[in-house]
Amino acid sequence: MLVSSRRRLTFEVLIVLGLSLGQSAVYSVVQLLDKMSRAPLAQGTSTLNRQQSSREYFDLTYQLLDIVFALVPVLLVIYFLTDHRRTASEGLPSSGSAFRKLGLDLSRPGRDILHGLGLAALIGVPSLGLYAAGRALGITTAIIPSALDAYWWTVPVLVLSAVRHGLVEEVIVVGYLLDRFGKFGWSVPAAIGASALLRGTYHLYQGFGPFIGNVVMGIVFAWLYTRTRRVMPLVIAHALLDTVAFVGFSLFGRAVGLG
Numbered sequence: 001m002l003v004s005s006r007r008r009l010t011f012e013v014l015i016v017l018g019l020s021l022g023q024s025a026v027y028s029v030v031q032l033l034d035k036m037s038r039a040p041l042a043q044g045t046s047t048l049n050r051q052q053s054s055r056e057y058f059d060l061t062y063q064l065l066d067i068v069f070a071l072v073p074v075l076l077v078i079y080f081l082t083d084h085r086r087t088a089s090e091g092l093p094s095s096g097s098a099f100r101k102l103g104l105d106l107s108r109p110g111r112d113i114l115h116g117l118g119l120a121a122l123i124g125v126p127s128l129g130l131y132a133a134g135r136a137l138g139i140t141t142a143i144i145p146s147a148l149d150a151y152w153w154t155v156p157v158l159v160l161s162a163v164r165h166g167l168v169e170e171v172i173v174v175g176y177l178l179d180r181f182g183k184f185g186w187s188v189p190a191a192i193g194a195s196a197l198l199r200g201t202y203h204l205y206q207g208f209g210p211f212i213g214n215v216v217m218g219i220v221f222a223w224l225y226t227r228t229r230r231v232m233p234l235v236i237a238h239a240l241l242d243t244v245a246f247v248g249f250s251l252f253g254r255a256v257g258l259g
Helices: 002-019 021-038 056-070 072-081 098-102 109-137 154-183 188-201 208-228 232-252
Strands: 045-047 142-144
Touching: 002 021, 002 072, 002 154, 021 154, 021 188, 056 072, 056 154, 072 098, 072 154, 098 154, 109 208, 109 232, 154 188, 154 208, 154 232, 188 208, 208 232
Parallel strands: 045 142
Antiparallel strands: none
């Protein structure tokens, strides 16, 4: 029974990753090899939010569809982590709720926001230095956070995209994987290392600098999760970091000579 359960969980993890960030990691490695075989990485570019149509409202539609469907694996993870064996009385939420298990709820909004702001500051400033160092060393591509045209909906869509990235990455790579790695019998350091390595790998298309930076970020985020069992501050921090990058570049990038 234990072997069967472990095999089922292994297939479950492979399916979740194959539908989400594991797939991204594979594509990222191939994209890195493609860029390196064309020219030095310093001459390459990585665009994070691409225009998908030259027609304004079709582009908006494609952007929103991308965001919605990217969240489906998050819903799948929530379903897998919910304890369906427990029944709630009188229609109240079950104590087996995945939202409660992950700490993805509004039970501590003030503290979660403060922790998220602190994490964003802790990660954001060193990330800029690491990006500059990577560019100087020629191991990082030029990163273009947004290539969307300036429509009335551009900023809201970029904010939604940032929230999407925060939810997908932190819920799956931290909350879900650490739970499943624990059930595999992995030690906490091994689980944190695997989670962080995956995070770095699906950023490899940007170069080796972002790979290193995201591995470090992954170690910090995963370690904090093991201490607090709350993924909400991680989602807030990640969404803030991406919002500043996406929206700041979209509004001011060309004004300061970027893009």
